[in-house]
Amino acid sequence: MHAQLLTEPSLDAADPAVAELIEGEIARQSETICLIPSENHVSRAVLEAMGSVFTNKYSEGYPGRRYYEGQQLVDRLEPLAVERAKALFGVEHANVQPYSGSPANLATYLAYAEPGDTIMGMALPMGGHLTHGWSVSATGRWFRAVRYDVRRETGRVDLDDVRELARRERPRLIFCGGTAIPRTIEFEGFAEIAREVGAVLVADIAHLAGLIAGGVHPSPVGRADVISTTTHKTLRGPRGAMLMCGVEHAEALDRAVFPGLQGGPHNHTTAAIAVALEEARRPQFADYAARTVANAKALAGNLTDRGFDLVSGGTDNHLLLVDLTSKDVPGKRAAQALDRAGITTNHNTVPFDPRPPFDPSGIRMGTPAATTRGMGEAEMELICGWIDDGIEAAKRADEAAIQRIAERVREVAAEFPIPGIAA
């Protein structure tokens, strides 16, 4: 740590109100089990890079072409992150500046479409993302968005439906990927459809980036024109995003990110992305990715054995979508009860959900964060029992039973410390 920093008051002394909230959040994360599939626990190295003095620096532009002086170190940092992204994913070009997933996706619109153009993505309640053209998003208001669904009988995307819609609507952009898709994304099939109709294919791999880097999900490289990802989900980096592509798309995407949509990049985030990309290159990360999927399959199997309905009948990746209709409890009530029991999930729509998005029929769960802590299939079995018991307790309004589960969760969670946090 730099000497001058040590002469200044610590956060505890300088701002006890914020320090107390951070301490409280450390305790909350440590004493509960996170099953939100888009969350993870970063390493100490990622946390340190994120909290570094790079947050002080403005760097509008790209390495060697900045609008501010003092870029001696930033102009080494950003290319380091870019080179690591290129090496990890095997792409020709990477832009590490997007602030997060939504701005990264917006950049693809700016690069390839005009307002009013037709674009195509998976409907949000089917597992897609807001920025793939959903009605309440700017992308659904400023573009003519058409949407594909999953099949009601399988819970899976059928590429024949996607092809038919694409042939009819001739979209400028097609998005594949999303936020609640428990099954493998067929990048090659989407690429064939995009080629046939002359669309730009954007693979949004925000959920899958760590699984792709770890070799347990097919890669969109060489198939999608543009790859968009956040860096904080299965990839286990800081909150941030990247766009990746072949050289032919590099200039359009770079110009869309800056100056098209953003000002200065968040250099502290770039530093932490670089660290996370280096961590993801190591053999242990491939093992982590494989264990994440194995844990999700174990959780899915346990839940199915206990009579839970899973959308599509299971999972190929890190997440599961549970339809609670047959359990006679709405998703929000279940998720809130599980939160009180120390198991963090989120309520989520299920395909063809008759209930509204703010109080839908399902809950979404995933294993990236629990796997980072070292939990395995034995813990998945325990967690499944707590989920079942917690939901039944919620139905009986048995708060004492929920608190007993929370106590057990605390005991087991204590055996799996969170990385990056002093015990």
Ligand code: DSN
């Ligand atoms: N927040 C992301 C997720 O939870 O999947 C989507 O934006």
